[in-house]
Amino acid sequence: MAGFRLKVATRLGEKIALDFGFESFPVCPRKIAESRDISVEAKPPEVTGVSGAIILAGDSAMIIYSTELQNEGFENFSIAHELGHWFLPGHPEEIAKAGGMHLSRASFTENTSIELEADHFASGLLMPSRLTRNLLGESQIGLDGIVQLAGVAKTSITAAAIRSAECCPYPVAVIVSKGQKIAYAFLSEAFKSLGRLSFLRKGDPLPTSATSRFNATPENVRLGRRSTEQTDLSIWFDGPRDIELDEEVLGLGGYGYTLTVLSSEELPEDPTEADDEDAQLEESWKPRFAYGR
Ligand SMILES: [Zn+2]
Numbered sequence: 001m002a003g004f005r006l007k008v009a010t011r012l013g014e015k016i017a018l019d020f021g022f023e024s025f026p027v028c029p030r031k032i033a034e035s036r037d038i039s040v041e042a043k044p045p046e047v048t049g050v051s052g053a054i055i056l057a058g059d060s061a062m063i064i065y066s067t068e069l070q071n072e073g074f075e076n077f078s079i080a081h082e083l084g085h086w087f088l089p090g091h092p093e094e095i096a097k098a099g100g101m102h103l104s105r106a107s108f109t110e111n112t113s114i115e116l117e118a119d120h121f122a123s124g125l126l127m128p129s130r131l132t133r134n135l136l137g138e139s140q141i142g143l144d145g146i147v148q149l150a151g152v153a154k155t156s157i158t159a160a161a162i163r164s165a166e167c168c169p170y171p172v173a174v175i176v177s178k179g180q181k182i183a184y185a186f187l188s189e190a191f192k193s194l195g196r197l198s199f200l201r202k203g204d205p206l207p208t209s210a211t212s213r214f215n216a217t218p219e220n221v222r223l224g225r226r227s228t229e230q231t232d233l234s235i236w237f238d239g240p241r242d243i244e245l246d247e248e249v250l251g252l253g254g255y256g257y258t259l260t261v262l263s264s265e266e267l268p269e270d271p272t273e274a275d276d277e278d279a280q281l282e283e284s285w286k287p288r289f290a291y292g293r
Pocket residue numbers: 081082085102103104105114115118
């Protein structure tokens with residue numbers, strides 16, 4: 001059922017974007033807050049380790065967002081996440097019960113269900129499926145398309161990567177790592193259909209790969225360098241051999257995380273998935289939307 005609630009959250013985000021008249025990129029969460037008389041303010045610098053917060057006060061609210069990373073996409077995603085707590089059914093009640101103030105934490109600490117729902121809401125709000133599909137077109141999703149989507153939609157690169165995988169008919173795997181360990185992974189429906197694949201879990205060691213070599217030099221991550229190599233499905237997932245994949249790697253900067261995108265245009269579109277929009281929103285296991293970049 002968790003998957004269903006997350007789909008509903010994504011759809012509500014898309015609907016709110018439309019309701020507020022956003023029919024092209026970028027959707028601006030600040031404007032939506034403004035028209036609801038919700039004030040949006042930068043977080044005081046002495047409060048750290050929090051990506052944002054929402055404070056409920058009767059019929060109105062105040063949103064606070066972190067500027068620590070000095071990244072517009074990250075800030076927009078944070079504000080959209082907090083708006084999720086305002087619009088999603090049950091969230092204001094749950095926050096009111098906890099005293100009326102909710103702190104959202106960056107990175108990959110144990111997320112409650114309302115955190116995941118707010119992440120999916122933010123993803124739908126900033127990247128409605130129709131706009132996202134139009135932008136990405138029919139082509140294979142690679143790092144270039146993801147970086148372009150993040151720029152046009154003004155959202156974080158990791159959120160754009162996950163959304164691309166959701167909306168793309170091709171096999172795509174998005175993997176976020178730190179050091180030699182996996183932080184989380186998200187597989188498109190078509191990728192899952194490549195075979196019985198082992199799950200990549202949080203804390204698993206990276207396989208010997210372009211990513212593990214890239215992360216061995218922390219500067220690569222910090223300076224936002226890129227690397228591209230060929231890899232094989234079996235290296236990452238114990239899946240069938242001889243399925244060649246592109247492995248594109250991008251350092252996500254000061255946050256210390258690395259994005260890896262595995263994809264191939266050699267692979268056929270999965271016919272069972274093509275017009276099942278809902279299936280594309282199903283996650284293989286709890287994805288963690290990164291706040292960093
Ligand atoms: Zn939150």
